[in-house]
Amino acid sequence: MTELRNVEADLSRFRSRVLVASIAVLVCFLLVASRLAYLQLVRHEDLLEQAENNRTTIVPVVPNRGLILDRNGIVLASNYSAYTLEVTPSKIANLEQTIEELSQVLDITQRDRRRFKKLLEESKSFESLPLRTRLSDEEVAKFAAQRFRFPGVEIKARLFRNYPYGELASHVIGYIGRINPAEKENLDDSDDQANYRGTEYIGKLGIEQSFETQLHGTTGVESVETSAGGRAMRKLASSPATPGNTVKLSIDIRMQYLIEELFGERRGALVAMDPKTGEILAFVSKPTFDPNLFVEGIDSENWQALNESPDKPLLNRALRGTYPPGSTYKPFMALAALETGTRTPEKTIFDPGYYMFGNHRFRDDKEGGHGTVNMYQSIVQSCDTYYYMLANDLGVDTIHDQMQRFGFGELTGIDIFGEVRGLLPSTEWKRNAYRRADQQKWYAGETISLGIGQGYNNFTMLQLASATATLANNGVKMKPHLVKEVVDIITHRPTSTLRESVGQVIAKAANIAVIKNALVGVNIEGTSASAFRGAGYTSGGKTGTAQVVQIKQNEKYIASRVDEHFRDHALFTAFAPADDPKIALAMVVENAGFGSQNAAPIARRIFDYWLLSQYPSPEDIAAVQKAQAPAPIGKPRPLAEVPWPPTP
Numbered sequence: 001m002t003e004l005r006n007v008e009a010d011l012s013r014f015r016s017r018v019l020v021a022s023i024a025v026l027v028c029f030l031l032v033a034s035r036l037a038y039l040q041l042v043r044h045e046d047l048l049e050q051a052e053n054n055r056t057t058i059v060p061v062v063p064n065r066g067l068i069l070d071r072n073g074i075v076l077a078s079n080y081s082a083y084t085l086e087v088t089p090s091k092i093a094n095l096e097q098t099i100e101e102l103s104q105v106l107d108i109t110q111r112d113r114r115r116f117k118k119l120l121e122e123s124k125s126f127e128s129l130p131l132r133t134r135l136s137d138e139e140v141a142k143f144a145a146q147r148f149r150f151p152g153v154e155i156k157a158r159l160f161r162n163y164p165y166g167e168l169a170s171h172v173i174g175y176i177g178r179i180n181p182a183e184k185e186n187l188d189d190s191d192d193q194a195n196y197r198g199t200e201y202i203g204k205l206g207i208e209q210s211f212e213t214q215l216h217g218t219t220g221v222e223s224v225e226t227s228a229g230g231r232a233m234r235k236l237a238s239s240p241a242t243p244g245n246t247v248k249l250s251i252d253i254r255m256q257y258l259i260e261e262l263f264g265e266r267r268g269a270l271v272a273m274d275p276k277t278g279e280i281l282a283f284v285s286k287p288t289f290d291p292n293l294f295v296e297g298i299d300s301e302n303w304q305a306l307n308e309s310p311d312k313p314l315l316n317r318a319l320r321g322t323y324p325p326g327s328t329y330k331p332f333m334a335l336a337a338l339e340t341g342t343r344t345p346e347k348t349i350f351d352p353g354y355y356m357f358g359n360h361r362f363r364d365d366k367e368g369g370h371g372t373v374n375m376y377q378s379i380v381q382s383c384d385t386y387y388y389m390l391a392n393d394l395g396v397d398t399i400h401d402q403m404q405r406f407g408f409g410e411l412t413g414i415d416i417f418g419e420v421r422g423l424l425p426s427t428e429w430k431r432n433a434y435r436r437a438d439q440q441k442w443y444a445g446e447t448i449s450l451g452i453g454q455g456y457n458n459f460t461m462l463q464l465a466s467a468t469a470t471l472a473n474n475g476v477k478m479k480p481h482l483v484k485e486v487v488d489i490i491t492h493r494p495t496s497t498l499r500e501s502v503g504q505v506i507a508k509a510a511n512i513a514v515i516k517n518a519l520v521g522v523n524i525e526g527t528s529a530s531a532f533r534g535a536g537y538t539s540g541g542k543t544g545t546a547q548v549v550q551i552k553q554n555e556k557y558i559a560s561r562v563d564e565h566f567r568d569h570a571l572f573t574a575f576a577p578a579d580d581p582k583i584a585l586a587m588v589v590e591n592a593g594f595g596s597q598n599a600a601p602i603a604r605r606i607f608d609y610w611l612l613s614q615y616p617s618p619e620d621i622a623a624v625q626k627a628q629a630p631a632p633i634g635k636p637r638p639l640a641e642v643p644w645p646p647t648p
Contacts, residue, residue, distance in 0.1 A: 174206020
C-alpha cells in the first residue's frame with residue numbers, strides 16, 4: 001500500500017529550516033562584521049600600536065656620567081668604554097656548567113667568579129650580570145666564534161667609571177656601584193624612575209652620591225626594528241641622551257696629594273679651607289681606599305680586607321670621625337671668658353702644676369706648673385690649670401652656649417652626605433642621653449676637663465676647621481663647601497656655589513684680636529715655634545694632645561707602655577697669613593702623641609705650598625712621615641719641578 005506524503009507540510013518545514021539557517025548565517029555575518037568594525041574603527045589605534053611594538057623595541061640610551069674636576073681642572077673621575085661578557089642567569093639552565101665551559105674559551109679568574117657570585121646574590125635572576133670586564137678585541141672575536149654554544153651569554157659595550165689617581169681623595173670623590181634592590185625601590189617611587197631606565201650604576205659615596213642628579217645626565221631613547229627572533233635589525237628613530245654635568249671641586253688635588261704623602265701610613269684627618277669663602281681646599285682622611293675596586297663590583301676578598309681592617313679605611317674621618325679637641329679648644333674657651341667678662345687678658349692665675357677640685361687632683365701637662373700666667377701665656381704655653389679654673393668658673397651650660405656659636409656640636413651643612421654632629425655637652429644633653437636619674441645629673445667635677453677639650457667633648461675635624469676659619473675671619477662664619485661650581489654640559493655655563501655667609505658670630509672685635517694675637521704667639525714663641533721657624537709669613541696656630549683612654553689619677557702616662565691604638569691623638573689648628581688669612585686648617589694624627597711634634601710640621605708644609613708655591617723635598621717628606629722632633633725644614637722645591645701626576 002502506497003504511503004501518501006503531505007507535500008505542502010514538507011515544503012513548509014523546509015522553508016522554515018532555510019529561514020532559520022539564513023537568519024543564523026546573517027547573525028553570524030553581522031557578528032563578524034561588527035567585530036571587524038570594532039577592530040578596525042574602535043581598536044584601530046591600540047592594535048596598530050601593538051603591531052608596531054611587535055615590530056619595534058624602545059631601548060633606553062644611558063647617558064655618559066659627568067666628570068669630576070679639581071679647582072684647577074684636573075680630572076678626578078672620568079669614563080671609559082670596554083667590552084663586557086654578560087650573563088643572564090634566568091636564560092641558563094645550568095649556570096655553573098656554563099661558566100666552566102666559558103672558562104675554556106676565555107680566561108675567567110677566581111676573582112671574577114667571586115665577584116659574579118656576589119652580584120648574583122644582590123641582583124634579580126633576569127638581570128644581565130658581568131662575568132668578565134674589559135675584554136680585548138681578540139677575546140671578543142674568540143667568543144663571537146663560539147657564541148652559538150652559549151644562549152643567555154653575550155658581549156656588551158659598556159661605559160665604566162675611572163678614578164685615575166686611585167686612592168687619592170677617595171673619601172671626597174666617592175665611587176659608583178650597581179644599583180641595589182633598596183635603591184631600585186626608591187628610584188621606582190621617585191620622579192626619576194624614567195630617567196634611570198637602563199642605568200645600572202649610581203653614586204654610593206662622596207661627591208658621586210651627593211651630586212648624583214647633576215652627574216647622571218638625562219636618559220635618551222632609540223626605536224629599533226626587530227626580527228621575529230627579537231634581534232635588532234635597524235634603528236628607526238632616536239632621541240640622544242644628554243651627558244651629566246661637570247662638577248668642579250674647590251679642593252686642590254696637588255695639595256691633597258702632598259698632605260696624604262705627609263701623613264704616610266698614619267691614621268688621621270685634615271680639613272683646610274679658605275676662611276673668606278668657605279671653600280674646602282683639602283679634605284683628607286687616612287687611610288684611604290681605591291674606589292676603582294667598587295666600579296665593577298668589589299669581590300669578597302677585597303671587601304673583607306677593607307671592612308675588617310682595624311684602621312677602618314672606609315671611615316671618612318674628616319666628616320664622620322669625632323675626637324676630643326684637646327688644647328685646640330683653649331682659644332675658644334679664652335674667647336668665651338672675654339665675652340662673658342669672666343676673665344680679662346691681664347688677669348693672672350698661679351699654676352703649681354695641678355688644680356685641686358674637692359679631693360681630685362687635675363694635673364697640668366707641665367710637671368711643676370707654669371707659675372704665674374695671663375691669658376696670652378695660657379694659650380702660648382698651653383697651660384692646663386688656667387683652663388681647669390676657667391671651666392669651673394664658666395660652668396657647663398655657659399661653655400655650651402658660647403661654643404655652639406662657633407659650630408661645635410652642630411652640622412656645618414657641607415655639601416656631601418654623612419656629616420655627624422659630634423657632641424657638645426650640656427646639662428640638658430645629659431638629661432636626655434641617659435635613663436637612670438643618677439646618670440642624668442651633671443656633676444661639677446665633670447666640667448673641669450671640658451676646659452682643656454676633654455671629657456664629653458667630641459667634634460669632627462670639619463667642625464674644628466670651620467671654627468678656626470671663623471676665628472681667623474674675625475668672627476664671620478662661612479658655610480664650608482666642596483663643590484666650587486657645576487658646569488652645564490650643553491651651555492658650558494658654570495653655576496657657582498653660593499659663598500654663603502652663615503652669619504657673624506656675636507663677639508667683640510677687640511676680644512677676637514686678643515685671641516688671634518695669642519695664636520700668632522704660639523707659632524713664634526710657643527709650642528709650635530720650631531715647626532714655623534724661618535717661614536716666609538706670619539701664622540697663628542694651636543697644638544693639642546687628646547687622651548684616648550682615661551688614666552688613673554696618680555698614674556703617669558707613658559706612650560710606649562700603651563697599646564698603639566690607645567695612645568694620645570696629636571692635633572693642630574692654624575691659619576695664615578695672620579693679618580689676611582687665606583687658609584685655615586684643623587688636623588688630627590691618631591695615636592701620635594704631641595701635636596707640636598706630629599701635626600704642626602705637616603701644617604707648615606701645607607702653608608709653604610699654598611702661600612709660597614713651594615713643595616717639600618722627598619727627604620723632608622720622609623722626615624715628617626717619621627715624626628722626627630723637630631722635623632727639619634729641607635730645601636723646598638718649586639711647584640714646577642714636582643712630578644705630576646702621581647703614578648695611579
